[in-house]
Amino acid sequence: MxxxxxxxxxxxxxxxxxxxxxxxxxxxxxxxxxxxxxxxxxxxxxxxxxxxxxxxxxxxxxxxxxxxxxxxxxxxxxxxxxxxxxxxxxxxxxxxxxxxxxxxxxxxxxxxxxxxxxxxxxxxxxxxxxxxxxxxxxxxxxxxxxxxxxxxxxxxxxxxxxxxxxxxxxxxxxxxxxxxxxxxxxxxxxxxxxxxxxxxxxxxxxxxxVFPHLAKLEEVAGAAFGQRRKMLRAGLKPLAKRHGLKAAEWLEGLDIDPTARAETLSQEEFRRMASSLVKPA
Known part of the structure; x- marks a missing residue:
């Protein structure tokens, strides 16, 4: 054949x-x-x-x-x-x-x-x-x-x-x-x-x-990598604002460097950001 x-x-x-x-x-x-x-x-x-x-x-x-x-x-x-x-x-x-x-x-x-x-x-x-x-x-x-x-x-x-x-x-x-x-x-x-x-x-x-809050994780990752050339504090500013937060303060409170870029973050750091946006039941 x-x-x-x-x-x-x-x-x-x-x-x-x-x-x-x-x-x-x-x-x-x-x-x-x-x-x-x-x-x-x-x-x-x-x-x-x-x-x-x-x-x-x-x-x-x-x-x-x-x-x-x-x-x-x-x-x-x-x-x-x-x-x-x-x-x-x-x-x-x-x-x-x-x-x-x-x-x-x-x-x-x-x-x-x-x-x-x-x-x-x-x-x-x-x-x-x-x-x-x-x-x-x-x-x-x-x-x-x-x-x-x-x-x-x-x-x-x-x-x-x-x-x-x-x-x-x-x-x-x-x-x-x-x-x-x-x-x-x-x-x-x-x-x-x-x-x-x-x-x-x-x-x-x-x-x-397994991380249970995938919708929030997708929201955070989408925002972070949507402007991947920017520092996190700039790239995540619109997302933080929607949740009533100031990006730099929010990130510092999670022990994440606001001047870092998305591609350097670990899975655990993305999970930390997503979890912080989950409203208590």
Whole structure:
């Protein structure tokens, strides 16, 4: 089989640029992606953007108990519904924009078990908003292995004092332990994207280490990194004012240097700022 041929059993259809589709067909890469976050045997797995079904097949062949595949392209959704696993109930296909799916409800209605894994070669145009929603999810969400553009994966996994450290990393580290499992060049995909890709693996933190006030953390991180070239006292001035605070005094009271910049702050310091803005119940 040549590199430009679709493997047997998968849908013969071209990618749609508007949907951010880039397909993987290499069985070794697909298996590596399927198992990047750990064994899938017996687990309920959510997959977004299955396309022709290469990763779907890898998940099923490696023992996933139930795969819930969400696909916005009816060509691929219709084809996946004809698979034998769809008839036996191991594969459920939802034709819908993944950003509009009520995940916990869908898992319950389809007889899935939680925590569900999320394993996907994400369409480039929806990857970040989907991840942010999953980070905010309840205990239904388990381990994640997500294929992003490499730069996005680096932003998810970044540590303080690095170029890619920002809002996304602060949110990710508040609830998960993220790392990049491996990277792939454009030539691994059809059609080839213009950039490298990477699989980010996110293992949930123990419950006692999860930061509970994610909305406030996102507010603080968004404000801090929205003007990342400024000192904190300047960048956070509008946020502090909204909460009836003076930025420099607020930061000093939290033992945070008002002249520091956002990219130097630790997860603990961001948590401290967010917690201070939570109103008592």
């Amino acid at each position: 040549s590199r430009d041929e679709t493997p047997p059993g998968l849908t013969q259809a071209t990618a749609r640029k508007a949907l951010g589709q880039h397909f993987l067909f290499d069985p070794d890469i697909l298996k590596r992606t399927a198992l990047a976050a750990g064994p899938v045997e017996g687990r309920t797995v959510i997959e977004v953007g299955p396309g022709p079904g290469g990763l779907t097949r890898a998940l099923l062949d490696n023992g996933a108990g139930k795969v819930i595949a969400v696909e916005a392209d009816e060509r691929f959704a219709d084809a996946l519904k004809t698979w034998p696993e769809a008839e036996t109930g191991r594969l459920h296909v939802i034709l819908k924009d993944a950003r509009k799916v009520r995940w916990e409800q869908a898992i319950a209605e389809l007889g899935g078990e939680t925590p569900a894994m999320i394993i996907a070669n994400l369409p480039y145009n929806v990857g970040t908003p989907l991840l942010v929603n999953w980070l905010k999810a309840g205990p239904w969400r388990g381990e994640m292995a997500l294929m992003f553009q490499k730069e996005v994966a680096e932003r998810v996994c970044a540590k303080p004092n690095t170029d890619h450290y920002g809002r996304l990393a602060v949110l990710a580290h508040a609830v998960c332990d993220p790392h990049i499992a491996f990277t792939l060049p454009p030539g691994a995909f059809r059609p080839p994207p213009k950039v490298d890709s990477a699989v980010a693996v996110l293992h949930p933190l123990p419950q006692e280490k």
